[in-house]
Amino acid sequence: MRHPSLITLLTDFGSQDAYVGIVKGVIAGINPSARIIDICHEIPPQDVFRGAYLLYTSYKYFPKGTIHTAVVDPGVGGKRDIVCVKIRDYFFLVPNNGILSFILQEELPEEIVRITNTTYFLQKSSRTFHGRDIFAPIAAYISCGVKPQQLGTHIQQLNKLDIPEPIRTKMGHIIGQIISIDRFGNLITNITKKHVRDLKTAEKYLKVTIGKRKITGLSTTYVDVETGKPLILFGSTGFLEVSVNQGNAQEYFKAGRGNKIAANPYK
Amino acid sequence: MRHPSLITLLTDFGSQDAYVGIVKGVIAGINPSARIIDICHEIPPQDVFRGAYLLYTSYKYFPKGTIHTAVVDPGVGGKRDIVCVKIRDYFFLVPNNGILSFILQEELPEEIVRITNTTYFLQKSSRTFHGRDIFAPIAAYISCGVKPQQLGTHIQQLNKLDIPEPIRTKMGHIIGQIISIDRFGNLITNITKKHVRDLKTAEKYLKVTIGKRKITGLSTTYVDVETGKPLILFGSTGFLEVSVNQGNAQEYFKAGRGNKIAANPYK
Amino acid sequence: MRHPSLITLLTDFGSQDAYVGIVKGVIAGINPSARIIDICHEIPPQDVFRGAYLLYTSYKYFPKGTIHTAVVDPGVGGKRDIVCVKIRDYFFLVPNNGILSFILQEELPEEIVRITNTTYFLQKSSRTFHGRDIFAPIAAYISCGVKPQQLGTHIQQLNKLDIPEPIRTKMGHIIGQIISIDRFGNLITNITKKHVRDLKTAEKYLKVTIGKRKITGLSTTYVDVETGKPLILFGSTGFLEVSVNQGNAQEYFKAGRGNKIAANPYK
Numbered sequence: 001m002r003h004p005s006l007i008t009l010l011t012d013f014g015s016q017d018a019y020v021g022i023v024k025g026v027i028a029g030i031n032p033s034a035r036i037i038d039i040c041h042e043i044p045p046q047d048v049f050r051g052a053y054l055l056y057t058s059y060k061y062f063p064k065g066t067i068h069t070a071v072v073d074p075g076v077g078g079k080r081d082i083v084c085v086k087i088r089d090y091f092f093l094v095p096n097n098g099i100l101s102f103i104l105q106e107e108l109p110e111e112i113v114r115i116t117n118t119t120y121f122l123q124k125s126s127r128t129f130h131g132r133d134i135f136a137p138i139a140a141y142i143s144c145g146v147k148p149q150q151l152g153t154h155i156q157q158l159n160k161l162d163i164p165e166p167i168r169t170k171m172g173h174i175i176g177q178i179i180s181i182d183r184f185g186n187l188i189t190n191i192t193k194k195h196v197r198d199l200k201t202a203e204k205y206l207k208v209t210i211g212k213r214k215i216t217g218l219s220t221t222y223v224d225v226e227t228g229k230p231l232i233l234f235g236s237t238g239f240l241e242v243s244v245n246q247g248n249a250q251e252y253f254k255a256g257r258g259n260k261i262a263a264n265p266y267k
Numbered sequence: 268m269r270h271p272s273l274i275t276l277l278t279d280f281g282s283q284d285a286y287v288g289i290v291k292g293v294i295a296g297i298n299p300s301a302r303i304i305d306i307c308h309e310i311p312p313q314d315v316f317r318g319a320y321l322l323y324t325s326y327k328y329f330p331k332g333t334i335h336t337a338v339v340d341p342g343v344g345g346k347r348d349i350v351c352v353k354i355r356d357y358f359f360l361v362p363n364n365g366i367l368s369f370i371l372q373e374e375l376p377e378e379i380v381r382i383t384n385t386t387y388f389l390q391k392s393s394r395t396f397h398g399r400d401i402f403a404p405i406a407a408y409i410s411c412g413v414k415p416q417q418l419g420t421h422i423q424q425l426n427k428l429d430i431p432e433p434i435r436t437k438m439g440h441i442i443g444q445i446i447s448i449d450r451f452g453n454l455i456t457n458i459t460k461k462h463v464r465d466l467k468t469a470e471k472y473l474k475v476t477i478g479k480r481k482i483t484g485l486s487t488t489y490v491d492v493e494t495g496k497p498l499i500l501f502g503s504t505g506f507l508e509v510s511v512n513q514g515n516a517q518e519y520f521k522a523g524r525g526n527k528i529a530a531n532p533y534k
Numbered sequence: 535m536r537h538p539s540l541i542t543l544l545t546d547f548g549s550q551d552a553y554v555g556i557v558k559g560v561i562a563g564i565n566p567s568a569r570i571i572d573i574c575h576e577i578p579p580q581d582v583f584r585g586a587y588l589l590y591t592s593y594k595y596f597p598k599g600t601i602h603t604a605v606v607d608p609g610v611g612g613k614r615d616i617v618c619v620k621i622r623d624y625f626f627l628v629p630n631n632g633i634l635s636f637i638l639q640e641e642l643p644e645e646i647v648r649i650t651n652t653t654y655f656l657q658k659s660s661r662t663f664h665g666r667d668i669f670a671p672i673a674a675y676i677s678c679g680v681k682p683q684q685l686g687t688h689i690q691q692l693n694k695l696d697i698p699e700p701i702r703t704k705m706g707h708i709i710g711q712i713i714s715i716d717r718f719g720n721l722i723t724n725i726t727k728k729h730v731r732d733l734k735t736a737e738k739y740l741k742v743t744i745g746k747r748k749i750t751g752l753s754t755t756y757v758d759v760e761t762g763k764p765l766i767l768f769g770s771t772g773f774l775e776v777s778v779n780q781g782n783a784q785e786y787f788k789a790g791r792g793n794k795i796a797a798n799p800y801k
Contacts, residue, residue, distance in 0.1 A: 006295055008288065014717035015282065015549065018592040021542065021573035025596035028540055028571065032597065037295065039288035045718050046780050058285040061399065062292035063299065074780050077755025127755040129770030132595065183281035184312050221344025221394040236396030246313050246341050273562055275555065282549065304562065306555035325552040328666065329559035330566065450548035451579050488611025488661040503663030513580050513608050 006035045006063060007139045010055055010070040011131060012043035019129070023071075023136045026122060030140035037062070039070075046074040048099050049161055053180050055092075056102030057237045064089040069139045070099050077127035082134055084148045085158065086111040091148070093139050098161035105163060116152035166191050173264040174199065176240070178257050185248030189261045191240040201265035208232045209262040210242055210253050216266050222246070273302045273330060274406045277322055277337040278398060279310035286396070290338075290403045293389060297407035304329070306337075313341040315366050316428055320447050322359075323369030324504045331356040336406045337366050344394035349401055351415045352425065353378040358415070360406050365428035372430065383419035433458050440531040441466065443507070445524050452515030456528045458507040468532035475499045476529040477509055477520050483533050489513070540569045540597060541673045544589055544604040545665060546577035553663070557605075557670040560656060564674035571596070573604075580608040582633050583695055587714050589626075590636030591771045598623040603673045604633050611661035616668055618682045619692065620645040625682070627673050632695035639697065650686035700725050707798040708733065710774070712791050719782030723795045725774040735799035742766045743796040744776055744787050750800050756780070 007027060013019040020041050027034055039058050043051045051072035059068050073080075073095040081096040087107050092100060096114070115134070118125075120141045125133035138151060166176035166189075176191035187210070196206060196218075203218040219231040222245045230252060235241035242261065244252045274294060280286040287308050294301055306325050310318045318339035326335050340347075340362040348363040354374050359367060363381075382401070385392075387408045392400035405418060433443035433456075443458035454477070463473060463485075470485040486498040489512045497519060502508035509528065511519045541561060547553040554575050561568055573592050577585045585606035593602050607614075607629040615630040621641050626634060630648075649668070652659075654675045659667035672685060700710035700723075710725035721744070730740060730752075737752040753765040756779045764786060769775035776795065778786045 006299070008292070010285070010288075012717075015574070016576045017716045018544070018574045018588040019716075021544075021571055022592045022595045024571045025542070025592065025600070028569070029595070029597040032540070032569075035295070035299075037288055037291045040282070040285045042283045045782070054285040058289045058292065061289045061296070063296040066292070075757055078757035126770040128767065128775075132770065182284045182286075183279075223342055223345035233395065236393040236399065248312070273566070275559070277552070277555075302562070302566075304555055304558045307549070307552045309550045321552040325556045325559065328556045328563070330563040333559070449551045449553075450546075490609055490612035500662065503660040503666065508662075515579070 005031075005033065005143050006037065006066045007143055008037050008039050008062060008066060008068045009041070010039040010043070010051060010068070010072070011041050012045050012047065012051070012072045013041050013131065015041060019131065023131050026132055026136035027140040027143075030137055031143050034140055034143040039068075043072050046072065048072050048074070048097050050180070052099045052101045052161060055099060059090055059092075059103065062090070065091075067091040067093060067139050067142050069093045069135050071095070071131045071135050072099060073097065073130065076130050082115045082130065082138075083155070083158065084113045084115060084138070084142070084151055085109045086148060091142055093135055093142070096159050098159050100158060101161040101163050104158065104160060109158065111148055112155050112158060113148040114152045114155045117150065120146065120151060164190055166195050171264070172199070173262050176261050176263065178255060178259045178261060179239070181250050181255070181257060185244070185250035185252070186235065187242040187249045187253065187255050187261070188235060188237060189240045189242070191261065191263055192238060193234060196240065196263060199263065199265055205266040206232070207264055207266040208240070208242065209264075210255065210259070213253065215242065272298075272300065272410050273304065273333045274410055275304050275306050275329060275333060275335045276308070277306040277310070277318060277335070277339070278308050279312050279314065279318065279339045280308050280398065282308060286398065290398050293399055293403035294407040294410075297404055298410050301407055301410040306335075310339050313339065315339050315341070315364050317447070319366045319368045319428060322366060326357055326370065329357070332358075334358040334360060334406050334409050336360045336402050338362070338398045338402050339366060340364065340397065343397050348422075349382045349397065349405075350422070350425065351380045351382055351405070351409070351418055352376045353415060358409055360402055360409070363426050365426050367425060368428040368430050371425065371427060376425065378415055379422050379425060380415040381419045381422045384417065387413065387418060431457055433462050438531070439466070440529050443528050443530065445522060445526045445528060446506070448517050448522070448524060452511070452517035452519070453502065454509040454516045454520065454522050454528070455502060455504060456507045456509070458528065458530055459505060460501060463507065463530060466530065466532055472533040473499070474531055474533040475507070475509065476531075477522065477526070480520065482509065539565075539567065539677050540571065540600045541677055542571050542573050542596060542600060542602045543575070544573040544577070544585060544602070544606070545575050546579050546581065546585065546606045547575050547665065549575060553665065557665050560666055560670035561674040561677075564671055565677050568674055568677040573602075577606050580606065582606050582608070582631050584714070586633045586635045586695060589633060593624055593626075593637065596624070599625075601625040601627060601673050601676050603627045603669050605629070605665040605669050606633060607631065607664065610664050615689075616649045616664065616672075617689070617692065618647045618649060618672070618676070618685055619643045620682060625676055627669055627676070630693050632693050634692060635695040635697050638692065638694060643692065645682055646689050646692060647682040648686045648689045651684065654680065654685060698724055700729055705798070706733070707796050710795050710797065712789060712793045712795060713773070715784050715789070715791060719778065719784035719786070720769065721776040721783045721787065721789050721795070722769060722771060723774045723776070725795065725797055726772060727768060730774065730797060733797065733799055739800040740766070741798055741800040742774070742776065743798075744789065744793070747787065749776065
């Protein structure tokens with residue numbers, strides 16, 4: 001692995017306060033040449049699931065050695081651990097609260113270190129802003145070449161969220177659910193290409209039911225259907241998505257995260 | 268032109284997802300020393316007109332050689348082209364959907380290349396996230412010194428939006444419209460200094476009518492009038508603006524984009 | 535002081551326009567190697583008090599030599615001055631409108647320069663966008679090594695806001711107020727550890743009254759109480775905060791900035 005120097009930030013800190021800027025200031029004070037890229041700061045407060053999903057969809061697109069720092073941390077200041085996890089040539093600096101769950105469905109961690117070495121914390125650490133006092137300086141020191149094993153003690157297990165899996169009914173239907181809704185109102189489900197392949201149906205006969213409405217036939221991009229019309233496709237994350245061409249599927253279907261989506265062959 | 272290394276991003280990706288971060292990750296993976304500056308990511312979904320306006324008001328303020336990457340792209344994955352356009356020592360990497368229209372009112376492109384060389388695309392490109400799969404890597408390669416002609420084939424014409432022009436009535440009045448409303452509620456019109464000069468009236472006698480309300484006399488800055496009072500001035504973009512000193516003209520006048528604004532000499 | 539090269543930006547420009555991007559473009563054109571970090575751009579329009587609070591809570595976390603550029607500037611284009619102020623090895627480039635008030639409660643400026651040297655302004659400066667035309671180029675030139683005294687003339691005094699101080703009642707109670715509400719709904723008051731020490735009560739007997747509700751006992755972090763329950767603690771800024779564990783105290787208490795908070799020993 002080459003010497004890491006890129007740090008990403010994914011938090012629920014929002015943009016109305018100075019919290020993100022402060023975190024960057026601390027990093028710049030320790031490693032002035034560290035490069036910082038924001039993945040997202042608009043995670044709804046304490047929404048670890050959404051943080052886990054966005055981290056999963058983005059981490060691979062960064063260069064190897066990147067230090068992904070994810071602070072969605074409802075347990076801040078309590079007994080939860082902060083861990084540094086090495087997966088596929090990436091470092092993850094996260095609270096041990098399940099925020100790596102989507103990634104751990106596909107990858108095994110090479111190394112997990114529970115961070116205890118206060119030498120690398122900010123002096124006079126608070127118990128309410130670990131982003132500033134622990135995550136920022138630790139990320140900066142890793143970017144300077146500090147090794148995970150210098151940060152604390154190895155542990156074997158990570159906490160995981162309960163990631164919903166699609167189920168298969170006796171009739172052979174797949175019942176998945178919406179796991180993410182993006183800015184454009186696209187409804188991203190937990191149904192993958194593998195699930196659909198198992199249905200053994202031609203793409204043009206794939207039928208999706210959302211509420212009382214049905215969409216038949218898999219599209220390959222939004223403009224495959226007329227403006228304002230709904231469609232289904234495998235989106236850029238690899239999951240089945242329900243969209244509306246140049247519209248908003250969330251509004252069109254009045255849908256929310258967790259809503260069920262059924263997929264089955266059209267008869 | 269000096270070796271370009273600054274990349275700007277202007278998109279409708281918003282801030283609630285990881286899309287912008289992913290684009291930056293891809294760029295950093297190809298050119299770790301490329302500098303990236305966000306122009307705006309809060310373009311309303313698919314609002315090419317607003318993207319065109321913001322790009323026009325900002326592009327000149329960047330150093331020569333900057334690669335302006337604008338992804339407001341309702342036609343993503345369809346037949347629309349992606350083009351690299353060289354204008355006044357700047358590169359523009361954009362869908363060919365009119366997003367350069369405001370700029371093309373003032374400037375002629377030196378070179379237009381339709382991007383077809385998939386060598387520079389991300390492997391396994393999707394048809395729904397060209398920001399990640401095409402725009403990001405191409406921008407990064409241009410910042411590494413790849414020339415536009417290496418990206419595809421030259422074309423002669425760019426698509427253009429229908430940019431509204433003020434009209435002149437028989438009575439000699441100018442009827443313009445609001446083309447942009449900013450965060451402060453300033454109402455930016457398509458009326459320029461030239462249009463007002465043609466009215467041949469003293470600045471203090473210039474009268475603007477918006478809805479049923481009138482403002483007389485051109486100000487030079489907001490505090491020329493009392494707090495809470497409306498005014499007209501030529502704003503930082505060069506267009507006639509309707510503002511309220513330390514207030515919000517959009518709320519004051521209940522105005523929206525496209526609303527008509529008349530300008531004429533006061534009698 | 536080492537050669538400065540980090541510039542921070544704190545503005546009320548928001549994210550829907552291109553204003554912040556333009557400011558960065560101007561800086562990059564003058565000093566391509568200047569590093570820029572955003573502190574916050576979502577200050578409500580013209581809310582100098584909030585800008586002052588956020589600048590105070592963040593400035594120290596940046597490396598020495600940082601050029602803090604704060605543009606919350608209701609008087610833009612009018613008679614207010616723009617000043618460069620040196621405090622504790624930091625540069626502050628601000629309108630002279632009180633935005634340093636919180637900092638000046640703790641620190642004395644070493645040097646105050648009223649900026650008048652138009653050599654360092656953008657050519658053809660507007661009177662409505664000094665962020666682009668004056669603040670950006672001046673910050674960039676300071677980052678290139680230009681000294682404050684080259685920018686204008688020394689002055690002795692800075693304008694200050696009226697920062698509310700807690701008062702002490704005859705009964706020995708402290709009456710403070712909410713000075714900031716963050717993204718998480720935490721209610722940050724102007725009551726400090728010193729004020730509470732003066733109450734001479736054990737931490738577990740400290741009682742806070744907000745509206746008709748009372749909270750007794752000082753917590754050290756959010757998870758000290760059950761999920762959804764309110765608490766009081768000294769937050770990461772050093773001020774007494776009213777919070778709800780994994781909830782939103784602003785909604786819980788229907789509180790707003792300026793609301794009174796009483797603190798007194800529990801009997």
